[in-house]
Amino acid sequence: MVDEKQLHAYYENYNAALQFLVAKQNGRKMEDYLKALGYNSVAVYGMNDLGNCVVRELKDSKTVRLLYALDQGSPKLYFDIDCYKLDEVPPNKKPDIVIVTLPYLYDEIHKDIERTLGRPTISITQLVYDMDV
Amino acid sequence: MCGILGGTKKTWNYKKALNSIVHRGPDGKRINCFDDFTMGFVRLSIIDLSDNGMQPMEDTSHSVALTFNGEIYGFEPLRNDLMEKGYSFRSTTDSEVILNSYLEWGDRFVEHIDGMYAIAILDRREKKLKLFRDIAGIKPLYYYYNGRDFAYASELKAITSLINDTSLQIDNTAILDFYNFLCIPAPKTIYKDVFKLEQACELVYDYERGAVESNASFWSLKPNAEEGNEIIYDKLGTVKELVSESIGEQLVADVPVGGFLSGGMDSSIITVEALAKTDSYQTFSIGFYDHRNNELPYVRCLEEKYGFNGNKYFVKKNEFRDLYNNLKEWYDEPFADTSAYPTFIVSREAKKKCKVMLSGEGGDELFAGYPRHLRLKDFESGRKTTVDEDLEFIYQWYVFRPLPEHKKLKKRLGISDDYDMFWFLRKHYHKDLPPITRMQYMEFYTYLSDDILPKTDRVSMANSLEVRVPFLSKKLIEYAFSLSQNERCPNGILKYVLKNAYNSELPHNLINRRKEGFTIPESFFGMGVMPQERIEELFLGTKIIEK
Missing domain, CATH: 3.40.50.620 (HUPs)
Incomplete structure (x- = not known):
């Protein structure tokens, strides 16, 4: 039996990953888009495969600083980067924006993240579509 | 593009009704009372942004008044023709072209224009109010008629606001039609006594006698009935x-x-x-x-x-x-x-x-x-089908509930079993046309005019x-x-x-x-x-x- 929720989650991940690929093939850079919006520093929430793609994309950026990763569970960390739980974030290290890499959960969790950190969030899905326009 | 309304009763609240459609015309508003008829207009200025384009628009002798929602295309040559015939123009609007066209050709002015329009002409010489709607049904036009009183408007909300009549009854057959077609098709609305003027139709209301005199088509589509050969x-x-x-x-x-x-x-x-x-x-x-x-x-x-x-x-x-x-x-x-x-x-x-x-x-x-334009051809291929069989096949593309559920619906809504659920398609279904042309023709008069364009x-x-x-x-x-x-x-x-x-x-x-x-x-x-x-x-x- 197919778990509909899980299927939906896989589709959302696929949708975001596919659009990320399309945007990259169109020559887009995530750092350019974030910079154009006025963001100088980011954090990545959700260290799954998509989260690691975002880290790979931004870790060497000279225009947008990747401060750290955030994860409430057991993160996959393929890169040398600090990773905190939401309530462990050092108070003097707040990012301009948090990229949430759990598209199927974004609606449920983004308000909590924004309230805890006092910073705006953006869904990975919106980010990879908007950066391609 | 604008909003129009009008009516017979002086006690109706024309200001409130006009305000309900002000989104159609935020650039100007006017209500004029003529004898036994009132006309209102909200303007969206597109051509000739001056006050000369304001409506209701009257001819110089004040015998004809016009409210018009829409645009007439390529009206400049027609304007020039009318000027050569001696008509004068205060504005550069297409509205004035319609007015003078009516003065020149009467009801047949529609043969000289092309565009999207919902037109109301008050002819005080004849004591008649005439409504015209364009051939594809691009612009909406609703009217209320209870056997005596009459009102018209660009949107249903203006009619209900105008008459403010709590005795307006819901038409249950319109609800059933909604389930069938995902919209309520013309000439019906959700209310009894309120109707949509059908596309390519002229309605004449005699406001002296208080009676609708006629409601008839002034144009009809004449499709090629041949199967023919590939285009050259x-x-x-x-x-x-x-x-x-x-x-x-x-x-x-x-x-x-x-x-x-x-x-x-x-x-x-x-x-x-x-x-x-x-x-x-x-x-x-x-x-x-x-x-x-x-x-x-x-x-x-x-x-x-x-x-x-x-x-x-x-x-x-x-x-x-x-x-x-x-x-x-x-x-x-x-x-x-x-x-x-x-x-x-x-x-x-x-x-x-x-x-x-x-x-x-x-x-x-x-x-x-x-793609459904081809399905009917496949359905008929190699056999003779009846109109009812065709309509039952076509129908499935418009509904979201299966046909057996409609029997329950009829019962719930108190509608008799013999109510024709396909009436709207049947009205425009011509079995003598080849199947693809037939589907296109039917949809020109149904899906396009009652779903796509109003949407x-x-x-x-x-x-x-x-x-x-x-x-x-x-x-x-x-x-x-x-x-x-x-x-x-x-x-x-x-x-x-x-x-x-x-x-x-x-x-x-x-x-x-x-x-x-x-x-x-x-x-x-x-x-x-x-x-x-x-x-x-x-x-x-x-x-x-x-x-």
Whole structure:
């Protein structure tokens, strides 16, 4: 039996990953888009495969600083980067924006993240579509 | 594009009714009382922005008054003709051209004009109020008639606001029709005694006697009844000329003009033709954060070929949720075409930069763009079917509930068993036409006029944005249907004529792409629920049939 929720989650991940690929093939850079919006520093929430793609994309950026990763569970960390739980974030290290890499959960969790950190969030899905326009 | 209304009773609240449609015309408002009839108008200034274009508009002897919503295309030569006949003009508006055309030709003035229109003419010499609606039903026109009193208006909300009559009864057959067709088809509305004037019709109301004298068609589509052979090259050229001419005429405005660009063939053709005629043309496109619904890659193909960068806007789920209940406000009666939502949003974005938009409605109906246009041919292939069998087969493409559920619905709504659920299709179904032509003809008088065009009118007007539809010029409609079936759709190739006419102008992936509807992702409505079921609850409060 197919778990509909899980299927939906896989589709959302696929949708975001596919659009990320399309945007990259169109020559887009995530750092350019974030910079154009006025963001100088980011954090990545959700260290799954998509989260690691975002880290790979931004870790060497000279225009947008990747401060750290955030994860409430057991993160996959393929890169040398600090990773905190939401309530462990050092108070003097707040990012301009948090990229949430759990598209199927974004609606449920983004308000909590924004309230805890006092910073705006953006869904990975919106980010990879908007950066391609 | 404007809002019009009028009525017989002096005690009706014309100011309140006019305010209810002020979104159709925020640039000016006027109510005039003439003898036994009052006319009101809200203006969206598009041509001649001066007060000379204000309505109700009267002739110099005050014997004829006009309120008009819409645009007349290519009216300048007609204006010149009338001037040569001795008529004078205070304005450069098309409204005054209609007025003087009526003075010259009487009711037959409609034979001399082309455009989108809902016209009300008060002829005080004859003591008559005459309503006219354009041949495709682009502009709406509602009227109330209880056997004595009469009112008309551009939107249903203005009628109900005007008469403020709590004795207005719901027409249960209209509710059943909503389930059948996802809209309430003309001439019905949700209320008894309130009607839609059908397309290409003239209604005459004698306000001295208090009686509707006539309600009849002034034009009818005469399709080619031949199966015929594949189209010859010259005719493709003619189609292209007519499309180009129509777009040229519909770019005329004293305000910024742009176009909706969906990534489909029709809007792309309009864009290419418009860009060739004016540098100031801007496009507006909608995207979704979901590859299943996002058509922006096709938009980009056209942009890259022609070197322009249109306006693009992504619709977010929370934005849709905020708009969800607005469907009731926009349509005033049950209406379940969910493409109303993205159309509202793209209209809203377009209004920030333009006041007039060109849109591709009509291309599929004229040139066989829907896969279902072929299904009837397959269904009939090799056998003789009855009209009832055909209608039962066709019907499935419009409904979201299976046929057996309708028997339960009839019972719940107190409608007799012998009520013809297919009446709306049957009325425009001509078995003597070859099947693809037959489907196109029927949809010109049903799906196009009662779903597609009202959908666009209400949500664009909710943003005070005028939308014009170049594919629905009279010349193009008549020419498209003058082609034989095989000229329009040889070997089952949908949109064959447009594909070949614009083969060198459009990117090939755009020409060959699959036909997609313009709608909201189903996930916006919640998983496992058909959008129309949610809309049923929105308008009717509950599901009439519980699962």
